[in-house]
Amino acid sequence: NAGVTQTPKFQVLKTGQSMTLQCAQDMNHNSMYWYRQDPGMGLRLIYYSASEGTTDKGEVPNGYNVSRLNKREFSLRLESAAPSQTSVYFCASSELRTYYGYTFGSGTRLTVV
Amino acid sequence: QQQVKQSPQSLIVQKGGISIINCAYENTAFDYFPWYQQFPGKGPALLIAIRPDVSEKKEGRFTISFNKSAKQFSLHIMDSQPGDSATYFCAASQTGTASKLTFGTGTRLQVTL
Numbered sequence: 001n002a003g004v005t006q007t008p009k010f011q012v013l014k015t016g017q018s019m020t021l022q023c024a025q026d027m028n029h030n031s032m033y034w035y036r037q038d039p040g041m042g043l044r045l046i047y048y049s050a051s052e053g054t055t056d057k058g059e060v061p062n063g064y065n066v067s068r069l070n071k072r073e074f075s076l077r078l079e080s081a082a083p084s085q086t087s088v089y090f091c092a093s094s095e096l097r098t099y100y101g102y103t104f105g106s107g108t109r110l111t112v113v
Numbered sequence: 114q115q116q117v118k119q120s121p122q123s124l125i126v127q128k129g130g131i132s133i134i135n136c137a138y139e140n141t142a143f144d145y146f147p148w149y150q151q152f153p154g155k156g157p158a159l160l161i162a163i164r165p166d167v168s169e170k171k172e173g174r175f176t177i178s179f180n181k182s183a184k185q186f187s188l189h190i191m192d193s194q195p196g197d198s199a200t201y202f203c204a205a206s207q208t209g210t211a212s213k214l215t216f217g218t219g220t221r222l223q224v225t226l
Contacts, residue, residue, distance in 0.1 A: 004156075033213070040122070042202060042218040043157070058213065090156050094212070101147055102214060104156030 006105035023091030032074035036087040119217025132190040136203035143205040
């Protein structure tokens with residue numbers, strides 16, 4: 001009964017380094033999302049994947065790339081990390097209609113120094 | 114461009130009191146309005162949701178009130194308990210093939226003894 005699993009839970013990067021945040025869901029959901037959470041700014045959508053094989057930009061996509069590897073997995077990549085990308089990143093999944101709500105992972109706390 | 118405005122930013126309520134959090138939206142195409150509850154170190158979790166064809170929805174001590182003409186909705190927590198202390202996010206979306214949620218900025222609720 002894992003739901004949405006994110007790895008790693010914590011990460012410190014130096015400016016310019018790259019990394020990939022991993023997300024996997026076991027609920028057979030079609031749609032997956034990446035949000036970032038910053039104090040006073042709520043949750044902002046970075047990228048989403050409505051279904052396997054599709055990805056689209058959200059509100060704040062600059063500096064990020066995503067891959068929908070299969071129906072279960074959706075990864076977020078930072079090619080050249082910047083201090084402005086210091087944040088808590090959440091992955092979520094849902095059915096195509098959100099009447100059933102999103103299921104969120106427990107987050108990745110990323111610090112870029 | 115903040116499509117969902119949430120207030121207050123923080124709220125302190127005594128045990129047994131009523132907590133009220135308000136949200137306003139701009140996009141009249143939104144047709145799904147959930148509230149999420151987030152405890153420290155955890156991902157947000159769906160608390161309660163409403164669609165615009167009803168003006169109120171109640172689940173236990175939690176009630177959503179919805180005013181379509183004013184484009185506002187609010188969360189009322191009756192008989193607030195210390196265990197309700199968390200951050201609450203309102204959200205809105207337009208259903209479709211990719212029902213992306215737009216979140217408010219969050220309200221940090223503290224329920225005191």
